[in-house]
Amino acid sequence: ETYFPDVPEAEIPTNWQMKHFYQREYTQVEKIKSRASQNSYNKDIRPLTGTATMHALGPGSRFEIDATIADIYVVSDVNRGWIVGRPVVYIVIDVFSRLIVGCYIGFENPSYVAAMQALQVAMTDKVELCRQYGIEIESQDWPAIGFPDAILADRGELLGYQIENLEKSFSVRIENTPPFRGDAKGIVERNFKTLQADFTPFAPGVVTGTIVKKRGGKDYRLDAKLSISGFKEIILSSILYHNQYHVMKTYDRSADMPVDLPSVPLELWNWGIQHRTGRLRSAPEEAVRL
Structure with missing residues (x-):
């Protein structure tokens, strides 16, 4: 009317x-x-009509990389009275096997430089890295060495002329997620929660709830006791445990996988290397750094 x-x-x-x-x-x-x-x-x-594993033929078909700010405040290695803040954790994960192939922990904001340091770890031997933090491993304990076919990352971090060297020199395809679509990297996103669950129950200085100190309340940042080196050791140990022992109950297994093959990242990686993709392409560590 x-x-x-x-x-x-x-x-x-x-x-x-x-x-x-x-x-x-x-x-x-x-x-x-x-x-x-x-x-x-x-x-x-939107309805989901497939899984990320469907698009990964085998180990190295696609890596996902993402960063998060850790839910903990850490102190300086030089002076434990200095609270240095919350570290940024980069994780690189293989889509097919869910093996965490690389990481980087620092205080830089998510950027190209930090992402490339995580990718450098992913593409090189990790024995010396672990030894720096008192963890002794063999190459077969963390076997991911080499270049993937594709890397899925946030827009901006691996976007522009800086990444062209990696694309052209090593034939790596860079895929960027659409804006505001963190779900496009769902595999690596879920693993952040798993890694942080390993230290949040017992580590001092853990962030719980809002970071704003209530009037008259205790500032939990002052509880920080864990050094940045200690935090790196915890993350590396958690990654090794995830890779070697974490059983994935909802892993999307293909029909040709043996029934007795455990849904454990390291087992899936080794099986995939043998029966799917073969060894990843590699290059001298100095070339990877450049």
Whole structure:
């Protein structure tokens, strides 16, 4: 009546008629899309018709890389009275096997430089890295050495002319996620929660809830006792445990996998190297650094 005052009242559809028209003319998907933004629909609502593993033939088919700020405050190695902040943790993971192939821990904001340091670890031998923090391993304990076919990363970190050397010199395809689509790297995102769960129950200085200190309340940052070196040792130990012993109950196994093959990252990696992709392409460590 407000918009079309000249229409006779007998011709104005009733509420029931409007509901019937709405239900008949629009699908459930169209109704949901009209109530949510495009980004929100793609990220949280859209139906999933496959898994990340479907797009990975074997080890090295695709690596995912992402960064997060750790839920803990750490102190300086030089003076434990100095609170140096919350470290940034980069993780690189193989999509096929879920093996964590590389990491980097520092205080730089997520950037190209920090991401490349994590990728350097992913593409080289990790024995010496672990030895620096008092962890003795053999190469077969963390066997990921070499270049993947593709790397999936956030836009910005591996976007632009800086990454062209990696693409051209080593034939690595760089894939960037759409804006506001952290779910596109769901595998590496989930592993952050797993790694942090290993130290949050007992480590002092853990961030719980809001980081804003309530008036008159205790500043939990002052509880920080763990040094940055100690934190790196914990993360490396957690990665090794994940790779060697973590059983994935929801892993998307393919039909040709043996029934007795455990759904453990290291086991899947070794099986995939033998039966799927073979050894990854490698280069001298100095070339990787450049």
